[in-house]
Structures are given as structure tokens and as C-alpha cells.
Amino acid sequence: MxxxxxxxxxxxxxxxxxxxxxxxxxxxxxxxxxxxxxxxxxxxxxxxxxxxxxxxxxxxxxxxxxxxxxxxxxxxxxxxxxxxxxxxxxxxxxxxxxxxxxxxxxxxxxxxxxxxxxxxxxxxxxxxxxxxxxxxxxxxxxxxxxxxxxxxxxxxxxxxxxxxxxxxxQAESLRQRAAQLHRLSAASLSINGALSLDEMLEVVAKSARDILGVPRAVATARVDDRRTHRAVSSAVQWPDAEQREADVASIVCATNRPYRTLASPGERPPPFLAVPLTRRDGRNMGDLQVSGKPHGDFSQEDEAILVQLAQMTSIAIENTLYGELREANRLKDEFLATVSHELRTPLSAMLSWVWMLRRGGLDPAGSARAIEAIERNVKAQTRIVEDLLDLSRIVTGKLRVDSRLVELGPVIEMATDSIMPAAEAKGITVRSSLDPSAGPVLGDAGRLQQLVWNLLTNAIKFTPPGGRVDVQLAGSGAEAEVRVNDTGAGISRDFLPHVFEPFRQADGSSGRTAGGLGLGLAIVRHVAELHGGRMEARSPGEGQGSTFILTLPAATGREEQWEVAPSAPVVETPAAEAPVSLDGVHVLIVEDEADTREALSLIIAQAGAAVTAVGTAAEALAALAASRPDILLCDIGLPTEDGYVLIRKLRALRAEDGGATPAVALSAFAQASDRARAVAAGFDTHVAKPTEPDRLLQTLADALSLRTGEGAQRGAPSPPALASEAGNLG
CATH class of the missing domain: 3.40.50.2300 (Response regulator)
Structure with missing residues (x-):
């Protein structure tokens, strides 16, 4: 142009x-x-x-x-x-x-x-x-x-x-939405295939990130006040991200509705989108959040996709929790059946031997066997009760340790000696290898002995006749390691992750070959963790043996002020070489249970003492006023006024009226706090039921010498009489 x-x-x-x-x-x-x-x-x-x-x-x-x-x-x-x-x-x-x-x-x-x-x-x-x-x-x-x-x-x-x-x-949006729905469908399969809540939430957070194309996602499930699971899938970390996420979560959980924040130019973090996780009844149980959308604000379509993912997650969580509840109920029923079996078995043996003793049809050798069998089954029941009490302390957080410097070598030696009769009876070889260079650890001697004893008895239980059990102690710098290896039944790959869980047994059927409640290893793990250590179980598989490894932190050298604790014997207390004599001693027994009162009276009378036995605190005070006893043996759980009330009334009297009478508490309340409470109330010492007669007589003798200045320090407990009582320190 x-x-x-x-x-x-x-x-x-x-x-x-x-x-x-x-x-x-x-x-x-x-x-x-x-x-x-x-x-x-x-x-x-x-x-x-x-x-x-x-x-x-x-x-x-x-x-x-x-x-x-x-x-x-x-x-x-x-x-x-x-x-x-x-x-x-x-x-x-x-x-x-x-x-x-x-x-x-x-x-x-x-x-x-x-x-x-x-x-x-x-x-x-x-x-x-x-x-x-x-x-x-x-x-x-x-x-x-x-x-x-x-x-x-x-x-x-x-x-x-x-x-x-x-x-x-619109076509691109539809393509993206189709891709999101496809990924949502794939996420559904992964979510429902998760083996645990933690794994499920990790899948959910990652899926939310991928589906919406954002750099950060957080999934939180609040099962109850004590149990919260959280998973974060993030390629970035916004400033104050956790605080902002907590603020958003509080809004979503309070309203139980989706919540969106808008983008502010130049401000970080970018906008949030959060939706609730809800139960079938509509109650909130967590939230699912995404943040950091690259361009613009989250849309209604984004919210709809996240709501669908949250709904699938909520259903999967409830299904998982329902499965856990069913499994817990199954384990509970199985455990109660096992407890019934383990309690009834020794009771049956005891009743049978008692029936034969009452008929008088046994010769002297048979009578001795009957007494040994009754004693053995009583101790078996005592161990069951102690395991149940320990589990209760673990659940309530009341299991405590009295930490001192402890040499592990003597602990292992005594535990090994205590299981030798059982090992020899099955023809099992027990070998120990103790590294003398392994230094002391800071711990509770009694609890550590209980731990090692449980590991060894577990190995003996599951090792067939002719097998072998090896126990090793090695020092490795900042840690001490105890290994118990056996050639026994081994552990399947499926059961291995659950071996330290309470109530779990690889074979919980009525036809199982090994007894027990399935609590020992759970107690072992908790005791190890209380000492700052850890437990590990290894096994190539069934029939190939197993190895249990206890790792404890070695003493650092800054614990010189700690006394090196003597190891309380794990072995059962043998009968005294010389019987305890209480000749010339007047003992007042206060026990409301008639059979126990009569048995205690006979035991103490056979030691040469004069015995007055009553059933209530009021009767005890009347007996004290009538005739001054040399020592008081009192049950704690008395009707109307318990043993604590009685001892306080006794200590309120003048010495010439019996206020200084030595007193021993006898109670089925057996925790360390119970022992401390008894001594604080005015008793000289405390004995837990059940107790062996020799131990009881020795305790009475010690309490008498205590008042004359010849005994041990007031309040010191007597050594445990049963293997399981070594663990009765919390």
C-alpha cells in the first residue's frame, strides 16, 4: 500500500x-x-x-x-x-x-x-x-x-x-478431573489395603498431594483422647506450618465442615483447604488438609475431591478400628480362657493331692510328693498373679524401677542357676558366656533379674528335649547386650512383629503345647524400656530357633554416688538349715480369714510361740489390753477398721501400754507403695501374701531383734521367696 x-x-x-x-x-x-x-x-x-x-x-x-x-x-x-x-x-x-x-x-x-x-x-x-x-x-x-x-x-x-x-x-479441567477421579479410585484401593492406621494416613496424605497437585498434605486421625495418628506428606515446609495447620484443624474439628483460606499476594504459606474426617454417627475424628496450591485459590471442585477422599478415609479408619476392636475382644476372650486354664490346672493338681492326703492312703514317700506338688502349684499360681499385677502396673503407668549400679554378670548367673532344674528335666543344655569387661548398668536389680529369668524360662519352654539354650553378655562401648539364643520352635514371620504384645501367643488354641498367659515378653519389653533399653526378637522361621536381644545403656562413669546394688536371688528360697525358734514369744495374730488365721496360728505355734488369734481390730485392741504380746502380725484388709487404723491406734498408746510393740504387716497388697505405706503407718516391716512359712518366721524373728537393736534397718523388706517375687518391686 x-x-x-x-x-x-x-x-x-x-x-x-x-x-x-x-x-x-x-x-x-x-x-x-x-x-x-x-x-x-x-x-x-x-x-x-x-x-x-x-x-x-x-x-x-x-x-x-x-x-x-x-x-x-x-x-x-x-x-x-x-x-x-x-x-x-x-x-x-x-x-x-x-x-x-x-x-x-x-x-x-x-x-x-x-x-x-x-x-x-x-x-x-x-x-x-x-x-x-x-x-x-x-x-x-x-x-x-x-x-x-x-x-x-x-x-x-x-x-x-x-x-x-x-x-x-473446560476440556482440560475435565481431563484433570478424570485423572483425579482415577487417582482417587487407586487411592481407595491403597487406603483399604493399608495394614495399620499409620500406614493408611501416609497413603491418604500422599494421595491428597498427588491428586490436587499441591506440595503439602497432612492427615490426622483422633481415635480417642489418648490416641492420635498423624501423617505429613510434604515437599516443602512453610513458616509456622504446624501452628497454622493446628489452627485450621481446630476450626474444622469444631465445625465439622470444610474450610478454605484465600491466597494473599506475596504471603506464605499459600491458602489452605481442609475437610473433616467423620464417624458414621457424624462425630469428628480428625481432618485432612492440603496447602500450597501453585496458582490461585482452591476451588469448589478441589473441595469436592478432597471431601470424597476424606469420606473414603473415614470409612476405612472405622473399619480398621472395628477390626482392632474385634481382634481385641478375641484376644481378651482367648486370654480369659487361658487365665482360667492356667489357674485351674494347678488348682486341680492341688485338690487331687489334698484329697489323697485327707484319705490317708499315701505312704510317707507319697505324702512327701503330695506336699511338693502342692507347693510347686502354689508357686505356679503365684507367678500367674504376679504377671497379671505387673501387666496392671504397666497399663496404669505404675511400674517403677529403683535404679542403682548393677553388675549384669551375677544377675545372669543367678537366673541361669534358677532355670537349671527345668532345663535338666528336659535334657536341654544351657551354656553361658559372660564378658568380664561388660561394665555395670544403672537399673533395678530385681527387675533385671525378672527380665533375664523370663527370657530364659521362655527359651526352655519352647525348646524341645535335647536342645540348647545359650546366654551371652557382651559390652559394646556405650551399651551392654544380653542375648538368649535357643534351638527351639522359632517364630513365624507373621507373628514376629507381635511377639512383645500382651495376650499374644503364636498358638492360642486349646491344643497348644506350651502354657502361660502370653504376658512374659510384654513385661520384658516394658521393663527394658523403663531402663532406657530395648528388646529385639529374631528368628529365621518356625522350627529354626530364636534369639532375644536385650540392649541396655552402660553406666557412664558419672554414677559413682550410686551404690552397687546386690542382686536379690532369683532362685527359690530353700528351706532354712536351722529352723527359726520363737520359744517364749507371745504373738498376736489379726486375720479376718478363718482358714488363713488357723494356718498362721499352727505355723507360728510349731516354732514354739504362744499364739493369740483374733479377727478384727477391735478384738486385737482388747487382746492387747488383756495380755501384752511380744509382737503383732496383722493383716491389712480387715473389716470395719483396717490394719492401718489398728497400727495408728497402737502407736498412739504409751510404751508401757503396748505402743512400742513390734508389728509386721501381712497383706495381699504387694506393691512397693503398699510396703512404704505400711511402714509409714507404724509397722516395722511388710510381708506380701502368699509367703513361705520359713520366710514368715524369719521376718517375725527379725522384727523382734529389730526392736532390741540387733536387726536390720526398719522397713527393709525380706528377700523374695519365689522366683516371680523378684519382680515384685513396683
Whole structure:
């Protein structure tokens, strides 16, 4: 086009007038369709005449779109490299590269192959028109142009462009939503296939991240006041992320509704989206959060997807909890059946031997065997009770340790000696290897002996006749390690992770070959953890033996102030070499249980003492006033007024009235706190039921010498009489 020639606008042809009248109706329809589309489209004007560019721009500026100007074909092509256009107004005659050459190059690029081109020229040459349409031009306008017609035609292509863009965005959104739903379906399978709540929440958090394309997700499940599970899947860490997540979680859990925060420009962290996890009854049990959406705020569609994921998670959590409850009930029923069996078995043996003793049909050797059997089964029942009490202390957090410096070598030796009779009876070889360089540990001697004894008895129990049990002690720098290895039944791969759980037994059936409650190893692990140590179980599989490893922190050398604790014997207390004599001693027994009162009276009387036996605190005070006893043996659990009330009333008396009478507490309340309470109330010492007669007589003798200044320190407990009593320190 010749320079200086402007765009003339005097009048328009009839065909242009008709198009101008029809086009507004089309634009109106398109406008209604595109009412929700607000983005601006780009229009490219290409002409070598600046005056014509200005004139065209003035016509089109009413459309409110972005107008890009180029004065040559090359400049137009450069613009097309960086952006897309709704329509191109292209002059035909330009120097260097005319409009047709420019259009041909535009059509060669895939990105602009279908971009509408309107040729604008002052030369009505039919040959040019044909060539323009051959280049897929949508129109060929001659100047002078009618502004209304040009605006209408361009607006049609602008609206088509915006509509196409909207359709493209919708198609992309649908594609993304389909991909999200596919990932949601895959997540459902993974969530329901999780083996634990922790694993499930890890899957949920990762799925939320992947599905919504965000850098951080947090899943929290609150089962109850004491049990909360949380999983974080994050590629980034926002400033104060945990505090912000806690604030969002408190809102979601309080309202039990989804919650969204909006993005603030330049502020971190970006917006949050959180939805609740709910039970079937509608109660909240946690939340699922995502944050850090790369572009814009979270949408309603994002919320809907996260709500679906949260609903699937809630159902899976409840199913898991229901499964845990069923398993807990099964274990409870199985445990109660086992307790019944383990208690009834020794009771049956004792009743049988007692029946035979009462009939008098046993010779002296048979009577001795009967007494040994009764004693052995009483001790078996005592061990069961002690294990149950220890479990109760573990559950309530009342299991305590009295820490001192302890040499593990003597502990292991005594534990090994105590299980030798059982090992020899089965033909099992027990070997020990103790590293003399293994230093002391800071711990409770009695509890550590209980721990090692449990490991050894467990190994003996599950090792067949002719097998072998090895116990090793080794020092390794900052730790001491005790290993108990056996050639026994081994542990299956499925059961190995549960071997230290209470009530768990690899074979809980009625036909199991080994007895016990399934509490020993649970107690072992807890005692080890109380000492700052850890337990580990290893086994290649069933029938291939097992190894239990106890690791304890070695003493650091800064515990010189701690006394090295003597190891209380784990072995059962043998009968005294010389019977205890209480000749000339008057003993007042206070026990409300008639059978126990009679048995105690006979035992003490056989030691040479004079005995007065009563059943209540009031009767005891009356007996004290009538005849002054040398020592009081009193049960704690008395009716109306217990033993604590009685001892306080006794100590309130003057010494000449019996206020200084030695007193021994006898009680089935056997925790360290019970012992301390008894001594604090005024008793000289405390004996836990059941107790062996020799131990009881020795305790009475010690209490008498205590008052004359010949005995041990007041309140010191007697050594345990039974193997399991070594653990009765908490």
C-alpha cells in the first residue's frame, strides 16, 4: 500500500450494511454464551502505514481487547512466536514481505494455522481476493471500511476465540478431573489395603498431594483422647506450618465442615483447604488438609475431591478400628480362657493331692510328693498373679524401677542357676558366656533379674528335649547386650512383629503345647524400656530357633554416688538349715480369714510361740489390753477398721501400754507403695501374701531383734521367696 494513503470512511456498500445489521444478533448470542468469560483477547494489526494502523486501532478500541501492532510481516511473525491472536488484520501490499507471503508463513506454523486472517486492502483485484481465500483467509475487506462492520466482524472472531479458549479450558479441567477421579479410585484401593492406621494416613496424605497437585498434605486421625495418628506428606515446609495447620484443624474439628483460606499476594504459606474426617454417627475424628496450591485459590471442585477422599478415609479408619476392636475382644476372650486354664490346672493338681492326703492312703514317700506338688502349684499360681499385677502396673503407668549400679554378670548367673532344674528335666543344655569387661548398668536389680529369668524360662519352654539354650553378655562401648539364643520352635514371620504384645501367643488354641498367659515378653519389653533399653526378637522361621536381644545403656562413669546394688536371688528360697525358734514369744495374730488365721496360728505355734488369734481390730485392741504380746502380725484388709487404723491406734498408746510393740504387716497388697505405706503407718516391716512359712518366721524373728537393736534397718523388706517375687518391686 502507498505510504500516506489513509483509510477512507465516507460510506459503505449495501452488502456491508446487511452484514452489519445481521452481525449484532450473532454477537448478542455469543455474548450471552460467553458472559462468564472475562479475559481479554489479542488482535494483531499488520500494515506498513502508521496512519492506517492508527485508524484501525481507533475503530477497534471500543471492543476493549488488546491490540498489537506490526509494521511489517517479519514483525508480525515475531509477535506470533510469543502469543496467540483472536484475529489478524493484514494489509496486502507491504514492502519486502507482502501480506500473502506473511499469511503463507503464518499458516506454516501449527500454532497459528487456524488463526482467522482478514485482508484489508484498497485494491479490489479479484485475483488478489482469490489468492487471499486460498490462504484460508476468513474475509477480504476493501477500503474505505465501515467502522461498524469492521468492529462487528472482528468481535465475532474475538468471541469465537474466547469461546474456544473456554471450551479448551473446560476440556482440560475435565481431563484433570478424570485423572483425579482415577487417582482417587487407586487411592481407595491403597487406603483399604493399608495394614495399620499409620500406614493408611501416609497413603491418604500422599494421595491428597498427588491428586490436587499441591506440595503439602497432612492427615490426622483422633481415635480417642489418648490416641492420635498423624501423617505429613510434604515437599516443602512453610513458616509456622504446624501452628497454622493446628489452627485450621481446630476450626474444622469444631465445625465439622470444610474450610478454605484465600491466597494473599506475596504471603506464605499459600491458602489452605481442609475437610473433616467423620464417624458414621457424624462425630469428628480428625481432618485432612492440603496447602500450597501453585496458582490461585482452591476451588469448589478441589473441595469436592478432597471431601470424597476424606469420606473414603473415614470409612476405612472405622473399619480398621472395628477390626482392632474385634481382634481385641478375641484376644481378651482367648486370654480369659487361658487365665482360667492356667489357674485351674494347678488348682486341680492341688485338690487331687489334698484329697489323697485327707484319705490317708499315701505312704510317707507319697505324702512327701503330695506336699511338693502342692507347693510347686502354689508357686505356679503365684507367678500367674504376679504377671497379671505387673501387666496392671504397666497399663496404669505404675511400674517403677529403683535404679542403682548393677553388675549384669551375677544377675545372669543367678537366673541361669534358677532355670537349671527345668532345663535338666528336659535334657536341654544351657551354656553361658559372660564378658568380664561388660561394665555395670544403672537399673533395678530385681527387675533385671525378672527380665533375664523370663527370657530364659521362655527359651526352655519352647525348646524341645535335647536342645540348647545359650546366654551371652557382651559390652559394646556405650551399651551392654544380653542375648538368649535357643534351638527351639522359632517364630513365624507373621507373628514376629507381635511377639512383645500382651495376650499374644503364636498358638492360642486349646491344643497348644506350651502354657502361660502370653504376658512374659510384654513385661520384658516394658521393663527394658523403663531402663532406657530395648528388646529385639529374631528368628529365621518356625522350627529354626530364636534369639532375644536385650540392649541396655552402660553406666557412664558419672554414677559413682550410686551404690552397687546386690542382686536379690532369683532362685527359690530353700528351706532354712536351722529352723527359726520363737520359744517364749507371745504373738498376736489379726486375720479376718478363718482358714488363713488357723494356718498362721499352727505355723507360728510349731516354732514354739504362744499364739493369740483374733479377727478384727477391735478384738486385737482388747487382746492387747488383756495380755501384752511380744509382737503383732496383722493383716491389712480387715473389716470395719483396717490394719492401718489398728497400727495408728497402737502407736498412739504409751510404751508401757503396748505402743512400742513390734508389728509386721501381712497383706495381699504387694506393691512397693503398699510396703512404704505400711511402714509409714507404724509397722516395722511388710510381708506380701502368699509367703513361705520359713520366710514368715524369719521376718517375725527379725522384727523382734529389730526392736532390741540387733536387726536390720526398719522397713527393709525380706528377700523374695519365689522366683516371680523378684519382680515384685513396683
Amino acid at each position: 502507498h505510504r500516506g494513503r489513509g483509510v477512507r470512511l465516507p460510506r459503505q456498500a449495501d452488502r456491508h450494511r446487511a452484514a452489519a445489521l445481521a452481525a449484532p444478533r450473532m454477537v448478542g448470542a455469543l455474548g450471552r454464551t460467553m458472559a462468564d468469560v472475562t479475559e481479554r483477547a489479542s488482535i494483531l494489526i499488520v500494515d506498513d502505514s502508521p496512519e492506517k494502523i492508527v485508524a484501525l486501532e481507533s475503530i477497534l478500541e471500543e471492543l476493549g481487547q488488546d491490540i498489537v501492532k506490526a509494521t511489517s510481516g517479519r514483525e508480525a511473525l515475531r509477535h506470533l512466536l510469543t502469543r496467540d491472536f483472536a484475529v489478524i488484520l493484514l494489509d496486502v501490499r507491504m514492502p519486502v514481505m507482502d501480506g500473502f507471503e506473511t499469511a503463507a508463513l503464518i499458516r506454516q506454523r501449527a500454532r497459528s494455522e487456524h488463526t482467522p486472517i482478514i485482508f484489508v486492502t484498497a485494491f479490489p483485484d479479484e485475483t488478489h481476493v482469490a489468492r487471499g481465500y486460498s490462504l484460508k483467509a476468513v474475509d477480504y475487506i476493501f477500503t474505505p471500511v465501515v467502522p461498524e462492520v469492521l468492529r462487528t466482524k472482528v468481535s465475532v472472531f474475538v468471541d469465537l476465540y474466547r469461546m474456544t479458549a473456554q471450551v479448551r479450558r
